Amino acid sequence: xxxxxxxxxxxxxxxxxxxxxxxxxxxxxxxxxxxxxxxxxxxxxxxxxxxxxxxxxxxxxxxxxxxxxxxxxxxxxxxxxxxxxxxxxxxxxxxxxxxxxxxxxxxxxxxxxxxxxxxxxxxxxxxxxxxxxxxxxxxxxxxxxxxxxxxxxxxxxxxxxxxxxxxxxxxxxxxxxxxxxxxxxxxxxxxxxxxxxxxxxxxxxxxxxxxxxxxxxxxxxxxxxxxxxxxxxxxxxxxxxxxxxxxxxxxxxxxxxxxxxxxxxxxxxxxxxxxxxxxxxxxxxxxxxxxxxxxxxxxxxxxxxxxxxxxxxxxxxxxxxxxxxxxxxxxxxxxxxxxxxxxxxxxxxxxxxxxxxxxxxxxxxxxxxxxxxxxxxxxxxxxxxxxxxxxxxxxxxxxxxxxxx
Numbered sequence: 001x002x003x004x005x006x007x008x009x010x011x012x013x014x015x016x017x018x019x020x021x022x023x024x025x026x027x028x029x030x031x032x033x034x035x036x037x038x039x040x041x042x043x044x045x046x047x048x049x050x051x052x053x054x055x056x057x058x059x060x061x062x063x064x065x066x067x068x069x070x071x072x073x074x075x076x077x078x079x080x081x082x083x084x085x086x087x088x089x090x091x092x093x094x095x096x097x098x099x100x101x102x103x104x105x106x107x108x109x110x111x112x113x114x115x116x117x118x119x120x121x122x123x124x125x126x127x128x129x130x131x132x133x134x135x136x137x138x139x140x141x142x143x144x145x146x147x148x149x150x151x152x153x154x155x156x157x158x159x160x161x162x163x164x165x166x167x168x169x170x171x172x173x174x175x176x177x178x179x180x181x182x183x184x185x186x187x188x189x190x191x192x193x194x195x196x197x198x199x200x201x202x203x204x205x206x207x208x209x210x211x212x213x214x215x216x217x218x219x220x221x222x223x224x225x226x227x228x229x230x231x232x233x234x235x236x237x238x239x240x241x242x243x244x245x246x247x248x249x250x251x252x253x254x255x256x257x258x259x260x261x262x263x264x265x266x267x268x269x270x271x272x273x274x275x276x277x278x279x280x281x282x283x284x285x286x287x288x289x290x291x292x293x294x295x296x297x298x299x300x301x302x303x304x305x306x307x308x309x310x311x312x313x314x315x316x317x318x319x320x321x322x323x324x325x326x327x328x329x330x331x332x333x334x335x336x337x338x339x340x341x342x343x344x345x346x347x348x349x350x351x352x353x354x355x356x357x358x359x360x361x362x363x364x365x366x367x368x369x370x371x372x373x374x375x376x377x378x379x380x381x382x383x384x385x386x387x388x389x390x391x392x393x394x395x396x397x398x399x400x401x402x403x404x405x
Contacts, residue, residue, distance in 0.1 A: 001405075004034060004350055007347065009040045010038065011039070011042065011070035011071070012039035012040065012041045012071055013042050013044045013070060013072040013095075014045060014073050015073025016044075016075050017076065017309035017314035018309060018311070018313040018317060019073050019074040019308075019309050020309070022327045023330065025389070026330060026331055029393050030357060030393060031334060035338070035353060039071075042056055042063065044057060044060060044073070046075070046088070047086065053090075054092050054098070058098065062102070064300055064302055065103065068301065069303075070301070070303070071302070071303050071304070072303070074304065074307060074308050075094075075095045075096070076309055077095070077097075078091050079091070097139045097140070099294070100294060101134070101140065103294060104134075104190050105194070105294040105296040105302070106134055106190070106295055107131070107132040107134050107294050108265070109129065109273075109306050110127045110128070110130075111284035111285065111289055112289040113289075114365050115366065116365070116368075117289075123261055125261045126261060126262040126263030128257065128265075128280050129266070131195045131265050131266065132268055132270060132272075132274060133270045133273060134270065134294060135191070135270065136187065139270055140181070142180045143177070143178065143179045144178040144179075146172050146176045149174065150172050152172065190296075191267075192226045192230075193233075194295055195226075195265065195267045196237075196238075196245070199243060199245075199265050200237055203241060204263065204264050204265050205244045205264040206265045206267060207246045207248070207264055208247050208266075209247070209248055209249060209250040209252070209267075210223055210250060210272075211251070212249070213249060223247060277306060286326060287306060288305075288307055288325075289329060289374075290306035290329055291303075291306065291333070292329075292333070303332075303333040303337040305332075310325050313325045323389055324386060324387065324388050324389060325371065325389045326370075328365075335357045338351075338354045339354035342354065356400060356403040360400035361396055364392070364399055368384040368385055369387055369392065370392065371386070371392055
């Protein structure tokens with residue numbers, strides 16, 4: 001079979017643990033036999049981040065700016081236990097957080113749906129896409145373990161050295177903990193534009209939620225900027241497209257989301273989006289069936305799976321055991337990146353390949369061949385065959401080969 005050609009490389013970011021293992025199998029079985037794959041490779045595995053003092057993460061983000069499309073494997077964000085396990089010199093920050101900040105991007109996450117798996121929320125009929133702001137909040141916060149009694153203050157000094165603001169945070173009567181988080185108008189504006197444009201491109205309503213009644217400066221700034229940009233730049237476009245922009249408090253939004261039928265975009269601040277995307281994906285079926293794409297304001301794209309590195313399965317894999325780890329979201333990261341590369345470069349064959357790869361995945365699941373995590377989620381009476389990860393990918397390859405023949 002003649003391989004499908006690429007003209008511009010993808011930025012390929014390798015990762016950690018079980019997803020790193022699946023990454024190579026996916027390339028070997030589903031990509032390299034069919035595509036003359038061109039990538040600029042960066043190893044974001046934790047050992048390489050330690051070796052380069054995280055410079056490799058920065059380099060991969062800069063490469064994404066250069067080439068416009070990236071695909072990323074799941075990576076470890078180390079905690080204290082991981083520092084000891086990997087012998088790290090530093091608790092390196094989240095690669096996702098670093099890349100998001102450098103691209104000033106917004107993360108859009110949506111579930112992969114099949115007819116034989118019904119959402120846990122019985123009235124959901126269409127996907128709910130989470131738009132997660134990819135900057136600031138606790139991911140870039142400054143933290144301090146307060147050791148004794150004393151006063152914590154929030155102070156702002158301008159470039160000229162003038163103190164413009166000093167406000168007590170808390171008068172500690174005992175040890176405690178202190179955290180200072182921030183955001184900036186330019187990033188919030190980029191977030192808003194990305195959400196409105198994505199809603200228009202997908203013809204979906206856009207919901208946005210914060211807690212501005214409590215956070216009267218931080219959260220209210222998000223609300224006001226969104227409303228200003230909507231009124232000035234998008235209101236008429238939304239009305240023409242027949243879609244709606246809707247703002248509400250996040251606790252009200254949660255209740256409305258549960259009662260809804262789905263089929264809209266839910267924009268959330270960074271931490272809210274992190275949590276709610278996991279909730280939505282689990283309610284639709286599995287976090288392993290959740291796609292994720294980071295979109296920058298200037299049209300750069302980074303595709304990844306929404307889940308982590310599947311540590312528990314990796315430890316079993318190291319013992320020589322077969323695992324039934326679901327590779328769907330990682331496959332869709334590759335198909336999404338290849339499709340976008342094909343669209344940007346005018347390569348219809350590459351776009352068609354991405355479409356057929358996803359269709360082969362769905363066909364495999366609809367034929368009842370699936371990893372163990374999905375077997376318990378299917379509609380009662382559905383005939384299923386639980387397989388390990390390699391056999392699942394080989395089943396997809398069989399159907400993909402038929403579609404490409």
